Amino acid sequence: MKMGITLFKKYNMNYLSIKNIDNLPDWVNEALALKKHPLKNQDLGKNKTIGLLFFNNSLRTRLSTQKAALNLGMEPIVMNFGNEGWALEFEDGTVMDQGKSEHIIEAAQVISQFCDVIAIRAFASLTDKEKDLSEEVLTAFAKYATVPIVNMESSVGHPLQALADAITLEENLPAGKAGKPKHQPKVVLSWAPHPKALPHAVANSFIEMMQKQDADFVITHPKGYELNPNVVKNSKVEYIQEKAFENADFIYTKNWSSFNEYGKVITQDKNWMITADKMAKTNNAKFMHCLPVRRNVVVTDEVLDSENSIVIEQANNRTYSAQIVLKKILGG
């Protein structure tokens, strides 16, 4: 902490990454219970405010996190920081004689006085690897805010999305022996083409979430799209997409830019698009994507509109993933 600044933290819990989940099956089961009775804990958030700060665009995260807060009786306030807030300085000890008007030290403490929880979306720049890996914005808020911080997608992770994905996987487990859900599904994370350079956050958090699951998990992507080895660790990587798809129960698709050639689109190989022919190689797999998705670039209409596509219910589970996180922060 900087000299002279003593911060009193109102609650101890942040939700910055999948690592903050102590017991994933318990959280998933609690979220499924909340989904059945979403308004049961309305008193928990009474007279409490959540501030949602957006440095980047959003549809699902913005609306589902507000919905989750409302379900708990909280009052959400939203600020589009990117366009409407003062440009923030994050470097300590800087002479602020350039474009930045306000330092994070004041901003985070001031916002903390208006909010009981602060949630932040701040994407990767994809130009400065070191800065992105440090999660500059999220880390600075966690350091200087005096209330809990929730990650609504940082430069490195999207843990609210991954928790919603875990809920969706659990709900869609295929039948195993004696009609019981099969608890060791094959789950494939597949890269797919995209015209723009996209961040690694969704893929990173999905991998970290899958590493906590009892599943046969495989990542497939073209050579050159290897993700951060500190995230992938011992997870299986298969460079032949169709081989990875064999017997899969879930195909989770996402584009990401190169990690090694940081932020570059090194190929847009259309052969990696998800098609009905490829889905036919699976074990009647469910198709998942965090959305937004580019039709007929990432995945064909045929797959996205098929009954095996569960992207809409996956998006719906964003509410219950945010709600379980907020419930835990508020002490419920």
Ligand code: CP
């Ligand atoms: N999946 C997801 O985070 O969607 P938004 O970018 O629309 O919030």
